[in-house]
């Protein structure tokens with residue numbers, strides 16, 4: 001079988017770096033793009049790196065023949081709230097231009113370009129904390145009322161993906177409709193990597209607290225102790241992307257899927273940090289704006305559709321996440337004694 005060529009945008013971000021490593025192990029030819037130069041850890045995995053602002057670079061990608069586009073570049077929730085127009089430009093314009101490229105190429109070569117888009121629990125929004133607590137496990141089509149620019153951007157891009165993969169040109173009812181692109185999206189919870197730190201997001205308190213504790217640095221958590229959302233180990237996030245991209249189209253009943261691993265409060269994060277690193281100094285100093293964002297996100301996610309359609313199952317529940325992934329890796333990284 002010929003080697004597949006893929007594009008990874010936002011390759012220097014947290015998901016980007018882990019995904020590029022995963023794709024490289026699977027033998028893909030990988031073209032990467034990001035505002036930044038590639039970090040050393042993944043430089044050898046990329047056959048070509050295009051550095052610069054994606055919105056102005058997409059035209060250049062019309063010369064390539066990608067089998068899959070992994071569009072990860074984004075301005076995350078906290079950052080997007082302080083630079084809303086810029087976030088809209090990055091999150092929406094960049095996605096729209098790549099979807100147009102995928103649609104054009106799919107029709108032109110008569111074979112669908114797959115388009116993998118990481119969406120987020122930020123696509124949800126609750127009117128109040130009370131509503132969040134009552135909602136429990138949330139399904140994909142419920143509470144689609146995001147409170148943030150980032151959440152609005154993600155939800156709208158999910159819809160754009162559906163449009164370009166089904167209805168673009170309104171030729172889907174033609175006797176011989178053109179080949180459309182194959183858009184697939186996952187709504188991710190907060191992600192935690194032992195190797196990289198997030199920046200610009202609002203679920204960042206989880207990984208930040210753990211990385212600080214492991215380094216013996218004090219951490220003031222910007223949300224209340226009782227704040228609860230879903231989290232996932234980075235290896236599971238990569239596993240989900242690779243599984244969804246490989247899933248047979250006819251098995252997929254939707255374009256957008258929830259996935260879930262475990263849910264815990266900021267206070268439980270602190271307990272775990274103290275247990276692993278007894279000298280850890282974690283305090284709580286809630287910041288109203290960031291607190292409001294996390295309060296609008298679900299406590300728990302219903303991922304039944306992903307489990308049914310493409311066999312989704314996380315490898316790491318909460319105990320396995322700490323005991324078998326995060327703590328062993330982080331101790332090596334920061335050389336923390338057991």
Ligand code: AKB
Pocket residue numbers: 076077078119120121122150188189190191200201202203204
């Ligand atoms: C963020 O906090 O913005 C992201 C997300 C939950 O999508 N990590």
